Amino acid sequence: MTTLILITLATAFASMLLLVPLVRAGAIRVGLVDNPDAERKLHARPIALAGGLAVFIATGIAFVTGVAYESGWQEFEKLTQISSRWYVLLGASTAILVVGLIDDKWALRGRQKLLAQVVISMIVVGSGTVMNSVSLFGWDIPLGIFAIPVSVLWLLLSINALNLLDGADGMATTVGAFVCGGLALLSASSAHSPSTAIAATALCGALIGFLVFNRPPASIFLGDAGSMMIGLMVGVLAMWCSLKESAVLVAAPVAILVLPLFDSTAAIVRRWMTGRSMYATDRGHLHHLLSEKFGPNGMLMVVAGLCTFSSAIAILSVKFQQEWLVPIGAIGVLGFLVLTRTFGHSECRLLLGRVYHFAHSFAVRPQQCDSSKQLRTVKLQGEGCWEPVWEPLVEFAKAHDFAKVQIDANMAWLHEGYHATWQSVRLPEKAFQNVVRIPLYATRPGDDEAVPIGKVEVITNSTTDSLVYLGYFLEHVEELQAQVHHLVDKLNVLRSRKATSDQAGQSTDAVDKPLANEVEAATTS
Template sequence: MNQLAMTPFILVTLAAAFIAMLVLVPVVRAFAIRVGLVDNPDAERKLHDRPIALAGGLAVFIATGIAFLVGIAYESGWAEFGKMTELSSRWFVLLGASSAILIVGLIDDKWALRGRQKLLAQCVIAMIVVGSGTVMRSVSLFGFEIPLGIFAIPVSVLWLLLAINALNLLDGADGMATTVGAFVCGGLALLSASSGHSASTVIAATALCGALLGFLVFNRPPATIFLGDAGSMMIGLMVGVLAMWCSLKESAVVVAAPVAILVLPLFDSTAAIIRRWMTGRSMYATDRGHLHHLLNEKFGPNGMLLVVAGLCTLSSTIAVLSVRFNQDWLILLGAVAVLGFLVLTRTFGHSECRLLLGRLYHFAHSFAVRPKDCETSKHLRSVQIQGDGCWEPVWEPLVEFAKRHDLAKVQIDANMAWLHEGYHATWQSVRLPEKSVQSVVRIPLFATRPGEDESVPIGKVEVIANSSHESLAQLSYFLEHAEELQAQVSYLVDNLGKKNAASRKKATAVKTAAKSNELVVGSEEVEAVHTS
C-alpha cells in the first residue's frame, strides 16, 4: 500500500487509541484501588513514595484492541466492516497470547509469583506463538542471509523472551517503559510502512503506540497509575511479535532494523545480565542499576524521559531510514551513537563494560602465562558499580591477607540499592585449584537500613584456598576476624547513609524554596492584577 494512503487511517487509529485511554484509565485506576491492586513503596529500590494503582496494562490492552478494530474498519471501508473477520489466524493467536500473559502479570502484581514461575509461563506463551507460525526461518544481517535450520524455533522463542523481559525490566520509573514502548511502536509502524507490509501490521503498531501515548498522560511523573508486570510483559510480547512481522523480507527477518529500534531496552537487559553474572549475583536479584534508575538520578524524572525520548527517536529514525534507502550501515551507526552516548558519558553501562572488558582481558592474558607461574600470577580488578563510597579500607586488608597467606582467591561484592551503592572486587590466581580440592569460605555482609532495627544482607566476601591443614588454619583465622570486617562495612554504610540523608535534605530544601518563590511570584502577579 502507498505510504501516503496510509496516513489517514494511521491518524484515525492514533486518535482512537488515545481517546480510549483517556476514558479507560480513570475507570481501571479506580477498580485497581478498590481491589487492592496497588504497588507499595519500599526502602530498597522503588522510586515512588506512596501506593500507586497497577493494572494500567489492562487499559492499554483494551484501548489497543479498540483502536485496532477502528483502524481496520476505516481502512477497509466502514460499509465493509465484516472484512475484519477475514484477518489471518496469527492475529487471533497474538490476541490469545497477549491475554494469557496479561493474566499472568495481573496474578503476579496481586500475589507476587516467583521469578522461575513467571519465566515458565513466558516460555509456554512464547512457544505457542512460535508454534503458530511466527518463526525466524533465517535472518538477514547487513546483506547476508543466514538460515537458522533447527535453531529457528529456539531463536524465535529466545527473541520473544528477550522482548518481554526487556520492557519489563525498564518499568521501574514513572513513564519510562511507557515512553520507550511508545517510541518503539511508532518506529515499528514506520518500519512496516516503509517496507510495504500489510495495513493490519501498521495499524497494530500504531494502535499500541497511541494507547501508550494516552497512558503517558497518567503515567508521567508523578504517576497516578503503573503498567505493572501485566502491562510491561504484554507490551513486550506484542512488540517482539510485531518486530518480527514488521521486518519480514521475503523469507528472512531483517534483524538489524528491529534490534536498532529496541536498542535501549535490549541494552538495559544485557547490562543487567552482565552485572549479575559477573558479580555472582542471582539473575533475579534486584538493584538500582537499571537504565531508569541511573537516568533518574542524573537528570531527574522529567529529564530522564526527555533523554529517553531523544535516544529512541534517534535510533528509530536511523533504522527506518536505513530500510528506506537500503543502507544497513546506518543501523550500526545509530546503535553506536546511542550506546556510545550512554557509556562514554558514564550515564549507563560504563561499569558493566568495565566488568566485561576486565574479564576478557584476564582471560586473554591467561594464555600468555607459563604453566609454572599460574599459581603465583594474580589478577586484580575492582569496579565501583554505583555510588562513590570509599571501599579501600575494606578491600585492601583483604588483599593483603590473601597475599600474606598465599590464598587462591578473595572476592567482595556489595549492593545497597537504597543508597544507590554497589561495589565489586576480585583478587585471584590465574588458575584456581580444582573444585574438588578447594577450601571455600563465604561470609554474608549485613547493614541496617534507615528506620529499621534488623540488619539486611547486602553482599558477601568469598575466600578460596587449597585444601590443606595450613590453608584450613588460615581460613579459621580469617573467620575469627570476620567481625572486624563486618564492623568496617557497617561503618562505611553508616557514613554513606548519613551522606545520602544530607543530600536528600538539601534537595528537599531546594524544592521547598523553589515552591516558595513560585508562590511569592504568583501572589505578586495577583496583587499587580488587582492594583491595575
C-alpha cells in the first residue's frame, strides 16, 4: 500500500508541474482571469483562473495510474471494472467543474450556483452515496426519511466550505491537500477497496503540485471551478472512506474537515446575526484574519499546523478505536483560534449575546417588556472607533422611545466590520411597526463616488408622535453620514500607512498602535 500511495502521489505531483503552465497560458489567452478590484480582490494584477482544470486532469491521470498499478500493469482491462459510483463521481465532478468555469468567466448569481450544486449533489446521492445511518461514539443513529436530505446537505457543506476558504493565496490548496492526505490515510487503514485511498492520494498530490504555483504570490488561482470540484470530491470521499457496515462514521471526517467547516459555520452565523445576505462578501473569513495577523506565509504555516493536528487526531482515533479523541482534537483547534482571538471570537460573541438576551427575556415581566432594553455591540473586525457614531443613535432612540435601532457596517477593503443593536425585549407587532432603513456610504481610495458599506435600521410604534420623531431622525441623517465619512477617511489613512510600512520592510507593530490611537482621537473629537 505504501508503494501504491507514493506512486500515485508522485504521478499527480509531476502531472501538475507539466499541466499548470499550459492551463495558465490558455486561461490568460481566453481572458479567464481574476481581475483586482478596490474592495475585496486586492492582488496587484490579473491572475489566471482555471487551476481547478489542471487539478482535475492531474487527479484523473494519477488515479488511473494508481488503479493500474494496484491491479497489475498488464491488466488494464480491470480499469473498466471499477464500480459505477466512480463514473457517477467523474460525471458530477465534471459537471460542477463546468459550472465553476462558467461562473469564473461570466459570474453567476449565488442562487444559480446553489441550484446547480443541489442538482449535482442530488444526482450523487441518488446513485447510492447516501448516509442511511451515522455512527457517533459507538451509537448508530438511523436517519430514516432524513437520509437523503442529510447526505445532500453534507455535500453542499463540503462544496461551499472549500469554496469559501479560497480567498487567499495557497489557503484552499493547503487545506485541501491536508484534508485529502488525512482521508487517504484514513481510507488506507480500513479494510475497504484501496480505490478510495488512491483517489484521495491523487487529489492530495495534485494539490501539492498546484501549491508550487499557488503559494504567495500566486500566479494562478483554483477559481470557483477548482474549489467547488475539490469540495465535492472531498465530501464524497469522506463518506466512502468512513463506511462501517451500513453506517457512516462521522467523527473522523468531521475532525479532518474541522477548519473549512468552522469557517463556513462562522460565516453563516456572522451574516445571519448581522442581517446581511448569505451571499454578501466580506473579509471576515479564516484566511483573511490569519493573513492579517501572521502574513501570507505565516497564514499557511498556521493552517498547516492546525490541519496536521486535527488529521493526526482523527487517524489515531480510528486506528486505536478511541473516538473520544476526536472532540478533544476539534475543541483544541477551535479553542486555539477563538481564545487567541485569531478567528471566530466575534461570531461567538454575536451568538452568545443573542442566546443571553433570549434567556433573559424569560425573566422580564410582561409590564416591562416595552421599557426593558437589550444592547449588543460587537467589533467584528478592524480598529475603527464607532462609539461616536453609535452612541448618539442610542441616545436619540432613548429620548424618543424608539423600539429598536441597529447599525451594521462592512468595509472589505479596510478589513473593518461593526455591528450594534439596541432594542426592546418585545418589539411591536409587524403590522404596527414603522421601519426605516438608511444605507450608509463611504468613499474608497481611488473612487470618485461613495459606495454602500452598511445600514442603520430604526423601528418605532405606528403612532402619530413616532412619525414626527422619525422625521427628526431623517433630518439628521446627513450628520450621521458625515460622521461615517470622517471615520472611514481616517481608516483609509491608517490602512495606507500600514501598506506603505509593509512595502518598506518596516515592522507594522511599531506603527499600528499610534495610528490606531490617532484614528480614535480623531473620531472622538
